[in-house]
Amino acid sequence: MSNQQTLDRIKQDIESNDVVLFMKGTPNFPQCGFSGQVAKILGHLEVPYKGVNVLEDMEVREGIKAFSNWPTIPQLYIKGEFIGGCDIVREMFQSGELVSAFKTAGVPVKDAAQA
Amino acid sequence: MTVSVRERMESKLRQAFHAAEVEVIDESHKHAGHIVHEGGAPHGGETHFRVRIVSPDFAGKSRVERHRAVNALFAEEFAAGVHALALETRAPGE
Numbered sequence: 001m002s003n004q005q006t007l008d009r010i011k012q013d014i015e016s017n018d019v020v021l022f023m024k025g026t027p028n029f030p031q032c033g034f035s036g037q038v039a040k041i042l043g044h045l046e047v048p049y050k051g052v053n054v055l056e057d058m059e060v061r062e063g064i065k066a067f068s069n070w071p072t073i074p075q076l077y078i079k080g081e082f083i084g085g086c087d088i089v090r091e092m093f094q095s096g097e098l099v100s101a102f103k104t105a106g107v108p109v110k111d112a113a114q115a
Numbered sequence: 116m117t118v119s120v121r122e123r124m125e126s127k128l129r130q131a132f133h134a135a136e137v138e139v140i141d142e143s144h145k146h147a148g149h150i151v152h153e154g155g156a157p158h159g160g161e162t163h164f165r166v167r168i169v170s171p172d173f174a175g176k177s178r179v180e181r182h183r184a185v186n187a188l189f190a191e192e193f194a195a196g197v198h199a200l201a202l203e204t205r206a207p208g209e
Contacts, residue, residue, distance in 0.1 A: 033146075034199060069183065070182075070183070070186070071186050071189075071190070071193045071200075072186075072199060072200060082179065083179075084178055084179050084182065085182070086201070087182070087201055087202050087203070088178045088179065088182065091178065092178075
């Protein structure tokens with residue numbers, strides 16, 4: 001069971017950063033292929049984000065699953081809203097919805113279509 | 116004969132959804148580099164799966180809602196060492 005302190009810490013991270021990626025490893029050194037795919041997409045879009053390495057904290061690793069009601073890592077949040085895991089982020093990237101979501105949220109994003 | 120995790124997952128999906136197509140693919144071999152899996156699944160066990168499902172139940176549902184509905188079926192499997200589930204959830208015609 002996740003304790004309240006951990007859930008509060010997760011909530012604070014999500015509320016104080018526009019884009020948060022809960023991942024295994026770090027943006028520069030992902031330690032899981034699925035986390036790596038999302039980090040690569042965010043890097044490609046040049047989106048500023050906070051990466052939270054769940055491998056560094058077992059409480060956060062379990063806590064984020066309870067918090068989001070989502071059983072796997074990675075997990076992407078934009079402006080406090082849970083977006084999804086690796087498959088959803090990839091599908092949204094491919095369809096252009098991800099860029100739209102960042103724009104709607106007022107997050108600076110490199111839009112390849114306008115480059 | 117033991118029922119594999121993959122087979123059990125397929126039958127759960129068929130029971131839970133009106134599904135036109137259900138496919139569960141065991142991709143554990145692609146992730147053999149992971150030495151210890153959470154939940155203590157043995158090395159070389161069934162840990163990584165891809166689920167493809169086409170169901171009219173998904174019509175009008177967001178991606179997150181679809182994935183949650185599928186993930187919810189497999190709480191037991193996640194607890195028993197399933198580590199990753201790649202999901203492709205579509206409604207007919209998508």
